[in-house]
Amino acid sequence: MSKLQNIFNGSILQQSCLNGRHTIPSLGLTKRVMKVNAEKERASLRLVAVLANTGCVDAVCQQMASYPQYLESFLHLQHYILQMDGPLPLPYRHYIAIMAAARHHCGYLVSLHSAQFLKSGGDPQWLKGLEDAPLRLRHLDQLNKVLAHQPWLTAHSHIQALLKMGEQCWSLAELVQAVVLLAHCHSLASFVFGSGADSDPAPLPRAPNGTPPGYSLSDAANGNLTAPLEHGTRRRRSLSSSSEGVCLKDLREGGLVNTKTVQQTELEDEEELIKSADPSRFITDPEFGYQEFARREEDHYQVFWVQDYSWDDHGFSLVNRLYSDIGHKLDERFRRVMDLPSTHSPDLKRAIWNYIHCMLGIRYDDYNYGEINKLLVKDLKLYIKSVACYPDATKAPRFPASWSTLEPAERVHVSLLVMEARLQAELLYALRAITQYMIA
Numbered sequence: 001m002s003k004l005q006n007i008f009n010g011s012i013l014q015q016s017c018l019n020g021r022h023t024i025p026s027l028g029l030t031k032r033v034m035k036v037n038a039e040k041e042r043a044s045l046r047l048v049a050v051l052a053n054t055g056c057v058d059a060v061c062q063q064m065a066s067y068p069q070y071l072e073s074f075l076h077l078q079h080y081i082l083q084m085d086g087p088l089p090l091p092y093r094h095y096i097a098i099m100a101a102a103r104h105h106c107g108y109l110v111s112l113h114s115a116q117f118l119k120s121g122g123d124p125q126w127l128k129g130l131e132d133a134p135l136r137l138r139h140l141d142q143l144n145k146v147l148a149h150q151p152w153l154t155a156h157s158h159i160q161a162l163l164k165m166g167e168q169c170w171s172l173a174e175l176v177q178a179v180v181l182l183a184h185c186h187s188l189a190s191f192v193f194g195s196g197a198d199s200d201p202a203p204l205p206r207a208p209n210g211t212p213p214g215y216s217l218s219d220a221a222n223g224n225l226t227a228p229l230e231h232g233t234r235r236r237r238s239l240s241s242s243s244e245g246v247c248l249k250d251l252r253e254g255g256l257v258n259t260k261t262v263q264q265t266e267l268e269d270e271e272e273l274i275k276s277a278d279p280s281r282f283i284t285d286p287e288f289g290y291q292e293f294a295r296r297e298e299d300h301y302q303v304f305w306v307q308d309y310s311w312d313d314h315g316f317s318l319v320n321r322l323y324s325d326i327g328h329k330l331d332e333r334f335r336r337v338m339d340l341p342s343t344h345s346p347d348l349k350r351a352i353w354n355y356i357h358c359m360l361g362i363r364y365d366d367y368n369y370g371e372i373n374k375l376l377v378k379d380l381k382l383y384i385k386s387v388a389c390y391p392d393a394t395k396a397p398r399f400p401a402s403w404s405t406l407e408p409a410e411r412v413h414v415s416l417l418v419m420e421a422r423l424q425a426e427l428l429y430a431l432r433a434i435t436q437y438m439i440a
Contacts, residue, residue, distance in 0.1 A: 058112065059197035060188070066409035070336045070416065077329040081180055082116070086323070087173040088181075091122035095137055096144075096178055099130070100185035102282035103148035104391050108198040109189060114277045129281035135168045140178060141284055143430075147179075148186045149290045149390075151429040152304065152361040156436035163437070176322040176434070180330075183426035187419045194387035194415035290389040293361040304362045304428065311424055315431045322434075330427070337420040342413050349417060351375040356388045356421040362428065387418050 064071040082093050094117035101109035114127055126133045130141065139162060146153045162170045170178070192198045280286060309315070311334070320327025338349060354364060355372050363369075376384070 059108070060192065060195075063191075063195045063197050063412050064416070066412055067340050067416070070333070070340060073329070073332045073336050077326075077333060078184070080326065080329055081177065081184060086177050087171060088177050090120035091117055091126075092137065093177075093181060094120060094122065095126060095133060096140065096181045097185045098127075098277075099137070099140065099144050099282050100148065100182045101189050102279035103144060103186065104189040104193075105279045106189040106192055106198065106391070107277070107279055108192055109185060110277050110279045110282070113185075127277060127281075130284065136170065139165060139168060139170075140182075143179075144182055145283070145285060145288055147182055147426050147430060149288060150293075151426050152293060154429040154433045156433050156440060159433050159437040160440075172434075173322055176319060177326075179427070179430045179434075180319070180323065180326060183423050183430065186426060187423035190387050190391045190422055191415050191419040193391040194383075194418055195412055293359060304432075306362060306364050309428065309432045309435075311428060314435065315428055318431050318435060319427070330423075334420055334424060337416050340413055340416070343410060344413070347371065348375050352384060352414065352417045353421045355381065355384060356418060357425055359385060359389055360422070360425045362425055384414075384418055387415065388422050 061071065061075070064074060082097070083090070086093075088096075094113045097113040098110050098117065101113065117127070118124060130138060143154070143158045143162065146158065159175065162175055163172060311331075316327045316331055319330070338346075338353075342349070350367075351372050354367055354369070355376060357363070358369065358372070372381075
């Protein structure tokens, strides 16, 4: 039994004695306390693992830490698509993430993945802008643009253009991983702006020993997850600790080296490149954005009916076949976000989910859409719409005043629902287009 549990149970026993009831907590209450503590302990261990791997715990993880089970599934999937075995090289994965985040001008994610791009061996020249990236990545721009803003435009012609362009063509496995990355980062941008995670600076690359200066794993385990770096601190490797065994002071006095080594200069240049990464460098057609699906005039864009193509019956099996095990990891995220403990009713959660899908052209024939107006007040609908459809640093959405009394965890919960509903919507459109290409 943990120290926290002993304290908690002790306080209950003390209160019982004060009330004249010399009883101990029930077995059911004890089990609930143990379950809560186990979940908190697992969240702490997960955050420690993140700290060990990246040298920091970013603002997104800190926001999601209120829901440890969901955080675990989120980090599993993110690690899988960015770090584990797959058809795309690591620098490509992070550059695709940069392209996706840039569509929503999400400087936080652009800086974060720029750092990871360099750390994975990416060419710094690519960070000057999309025109400096390889042609294969530039060809992905059209699909990125459509999925980010008007996913109902996604067609098998987009898939065909990428799979059949000579030497620069994509394989089907590569394209599926790219689609998952794009959808993941588009929806994550919604969460970043909706939860306010963009107010914190993106973490710099980790220190050589795996943790930034001033951090310790014990601090993270005890909840000290936000210890800031000293102003101006840089991730440098000292010549005095290198295997060359030469004395830097003697070399300086002899005029053989400058105070700043070449390595330090290159590192500082990289960090400056990361900090100055302007999202607009990585996009084309900046005027292209979300348009009201319900008010469009083009008759040939039909409503996406879920009974004709659903995640459970179609999308899951296709993506799992083309990108091993990713379907299970995505499905776990969708299930866990709907199962999160909340003061909101399941009907309200479903209304939020279906409202987002409705704005993106997806409908359920067995759902009464009149429920949305009954359950979602006007200012909440406006908030959900802005976070889901046009998250942007210049259009930071405000949480509804009528929900201002909610606990921070509940606000995060709403942002998680928005993120996951949008993620599934983009995947449905992309996977349907891939299916159409395969059977054409």
